[in-house]
Amino acid sequence: MNIELQAIGFSPSHSQSETYLLILSEVMGDRKIPVVLEYSDALQIAISLGDIGNAKKTSFSKIFKSTLDFLNGKLREIYIKSINEGIFETYIVITGDNGETKIRTTIGEALSLQAYTKCPILASEEVMNAVGIKISDDGQISDD
Numbered sequence: 741m742n743i744e745l746q747a748i749g750f751s752p753s754h755s756q757s758e759t760y761l762l763i764l765s766e767v768m769g770d771r772k773i774p775v776v777l778e779y780s781d782a783l784q785i786a787i788s789l790g791d792i793g794n795a796k797k798t799s800f801s802k803i804f805k806s807t808l809d810f811l812n813g814k815l816r817e818i819y820i821k822s823i824n825e826g827i828f829e830t831y832i833v834i835t836g837d838n839g840e841t842k843i844r845t846t847i848g849e850a851l852s853l854q855a856y857t858k859c860p861i862l863a864s865e866e867v868m869n870a871v872g873i874k875i876s877d878d879g880q881i882s883d884d
Contacts, residue, residue, distance in 0.1 A: 742819070742862040745773065747851070750785065762851065764861060771872030773820075773863065775828070781848030788855035804853060812837045818850045820863040823870050 749763035753776060760782035764773040777785070808814065813836030822829045828847040833840060854861055874882035 741865050743865065743868055744768065745820075745861040745863055747785075747855070747861075748772070750782070764863075766868070766872075770874050771868055772875050773867070773871050774873075775847055775851070777848045777851070781846075781852045784852035785855040788852065805856070808834070808836075815853060815857045815859045816840070817859050818854045818861045820847065820861070820867050822864065823867055828867070 744767040745764040746767055747762055748765045749761075751761055753759040753761045756776065758779045760777045760779070762775045762777055762782070762785065764775060766772070813834050816833045816835045819831045819833055819842070820828050821831060829844070830847040830850045831842040831844050832850050832853060833842050851861070853859075
């Protein structure tokens, strides 16, 4: 079963320089996944979310959108399939006139495209069981 997630928090990482922390939360639950992003991916997400005033989307976003439009395609979803040694196995799922294709990518690249297209983010139950944590509203981590 796949679980839908949404981005709920975004801030500079205090443990690693030049990285940012994005928190993904279950839409219909209380588990959360912390995701460490490289600066370039975090910048794309911040621009797409409007967190950086008048900044323009980079050519990567424009090229991706133009390519999808030309192919009459759509970014259907981001799928986080598994995690191995701290690395998420992540796919973008694209649909179009020629059917559906999955393209493996980094979680940072996938989430920056998601911020631009607003497609759903899905994770496997395996991922949620491996790295999902429960955090209360006051920031306390729960053992359940």
